[in-house]
Amino acid sequence: MIKLLGIALVAIGLALRWNTLAVVLAAGVLSGLLAGFDLHEVMTLTGQYFVENRRVLLPVILMLPVVGVLERHGLQERVGHLIRRLEAASAGRILWIYQAVRGACSVVGLNIGNHASAIRPLIVPMAEAAAEKKHGALDERARTDLRAHAAASENVGNFFSDDIAVAVGALLIIEGFFRSAGVEVRLRDIQFWSLPTAGWVLLIGAWRYRALQRRLEAATRVDPPRGEGRTS
């Protein structure tokens, strides 16, 4: 039971709104010490895992200068301009289509974007332009709602289709685990049983983005359109 104190520390730290990075690190040190490692060993493990996993930084660090430079020259305005010309565009539809395309590409193992390379520079400006054209300026709450759902469309599109392609992380982890546990499974069966959920998330997406669309309509019916302040 004492082994679980590290996890308890995370729960307490998050509940008390301590700095998450510090809480996570402290929980790792505590768990390591409780498991009988000395401080030097815990620091060695921490450094080792930190370095081994630093490739998650790559797409963010290298993409942000591209996006930042173009934003200073009107990238988001241009994307908005293009979307306003499309009659059928609505925020909900744009997010659903992004989720579907992201998922479809993920099925065949292609990674077409992430929050830094697609959501901030392209999808959010598209959805906001479509929403503002339809309903007038968005207030802070409506804008937050819309942007949070744009982030969701990336995550949901990314997560629930990647077991279907061959040779992608999750699939190999499942198969490899069963092989090492001495249980026989066929890759094809794991892929097949991932299909229903991949279809289901499209329906759920349609439901959630339609709900978003209705909230945007309701919010802007109450507040008359105002001048929009751009945050940087």
Add this chain to the structure above:
Amino acid sequence: MTLLSVDLILGVCGLVVGAVALAIARDRTHPHRRGSAAFWGILAVVTGAGPWIPPAVVGYAVVVLAVLAAARAVEPPAFRGADPAELARRAAELGNRLLRPVLVVPAIAVAGGLILYRIRFGDLAVVTENQAAQVALGLGCLVGLGWALRTTRETPRTAVTEGGRLLQLIGWALVLPQALAALGGILGKAGVGEEIARLVAAALPVQDPFVAVLAYCAGMAVFTILFGNAFAAFPVMTLGIGLPFIVRAHGGDPAVMGALGMLSGYCGTLVTPMAANFNIVPVRLLELRGDFTVIRAQAPFAAAIWLFNVAVMYASVYAPGP
């Protein structure tokens, strides 16, 4: 030995972050000049040269990063928004040329990931197959950056300023995924997962086939919420509950169980701040107030998808195979 490698691209990342640190150190108007410069400077060295530094030194450096973050020394300054009229004018002037650098990145990433590892110069391969996708993404970003600078007639200095602006918006949350990976690794070595699986199995009547499915899917979600990673939850829950109860005791199909179990874990990923790169980094990147805004939007997705997974697993896992 290959021409290109992920370590090389990460070296470039280190240089970019280092340039940002230097720019902050020189900026006398920055409200947290020293703390921020130290944070990004340390991160630059660890990112660029990580494999050549003793791991324990990196470990202590990460502690320094966390202390700086907890001391609020890495808060971003208040960035001045650009003039909307000027932006609209530039957007009209440059038109679709603004989009090309953004679109070229995934194009190169996808094409390069498929092609690069097949190219060889004599005995020298360009890149190994399992590093090709990441290296191609890195190259795509660099091409995109060069293109963006040419289109806008800006200098690399602007790239550092503007990239630095967005990096500072994300702040310390940028390294949270790595800190969580370290926590997950240490918890794994400490045997915490097995302990949890044992507690769950002891507390619930998993002798019942339905309860076994429910406990397994719930365990996957909860464990993923705690650790931020479904891949870490999978072996623990499958060894602790899935294999002994669903497969061995009730004769369930491991392929059905594995597929839907992993997908149940992803539902946990949607609602946990521990999955920082998916749920916290975009909050900062999209300039939302409140760390839980993305998680709140995703909670109905998670609930609906999880229930579906449980239903499909219960309906199919015990059915006689084809």
